[in-house]
Amino acid sequence: MSAAALREETYLPGAAEQVAQVFDFLAAHESAGRGRPEPRYFLAGPTPSDRVELPAEVHRVLQQVVTALQQGLAVTVAPTTQTLTTQQAADLLGVSRPTVIKLLDNGKVPFERVGTHRRVLLRDLLEYREQRRAEQYAALEATAIDLDDEEDLETVLQQLRETRRAVARRRRSA
Incomplete structure (x- = not known):
């Protein structure tokens, strides 16, 4: 074919x-x-x-x-090339093109320059996507709290706020 x-x-x-x-x-x-x-x-x-x-x-x-x-x-x-434009990378990640540019410029995803254009290897982008998903699942896991049927709603909400703050502090320090 x-x-x-x-x-x-x-x-x-x-x-x-x-x-x-x-x-x-x-x-x-x-x-x-x-x-x-x-x-x-x-x-x-x-x-x-x-x-x-x-x-x-x-x-x-x-x-x-x-x-x-x-x-x-x-x-x-859907056949696709192994080298993607920034717009194709954005479409695959489900984010905007400027967001992909930031990821590239911050070194989160490796890329090559072809003239003035950035090109991303599909393999690298898929690896980043899996890493990002793992981080998101870890963040969800970290915000999970055990609910006791007898606990007050205000107490549960306070625990959730504290957990979110702890996750945000860890994210900022990383």
């Missing part, structure tokens, strides 16, 4: 029986419990000699696609 033929495409669930067979096969394969041999995955054609080995990345993509289709979800595959 040529690069020009690659385009964003959405796949809707269908052929539920076939998707269920693939899902069951993948689930059985992972839960076999026969140790962890080096995984190898193949795409087979109509004859036994007609097969090709799939890279692990392609297998992971197929697993996600089959799992989503099994759950009745549609799947969109």
Whole structure:
């Protein structure tokens, strides 16, 4: 398939029986419990000699696609380059372009300059996004408090304020 033929495409669930067979096969394969041999995955054609080995990345993509289709979800595959403009990076992170520029200039995400333009590697941006999510989950965890049914609402609100202040102090010192 040529690069020009690659385009964003959405796949809707269908052929539920076939998707269920693939899902069951993948689930059985992972839960076999026969140790962890080096995984190898193949795409087979109509004859036994007609097969090709799939890279692990392609297998992971197929697993996600089959799992989503099994759950009745549609799947969109959108090819993208590995070097992004600041606007593409902003779209991927769900933030504004000026915010991405600040992240780049503050050294939060590595980038390269091509003339006067900044270019961000997709790998670096995805790594930053995962790091940011981990920090956000940690912050949520830090603000979680145990609620006792018998505690006064004012007491709970005061505990929450104190926890938020502590998180803000840690964030400022980091």
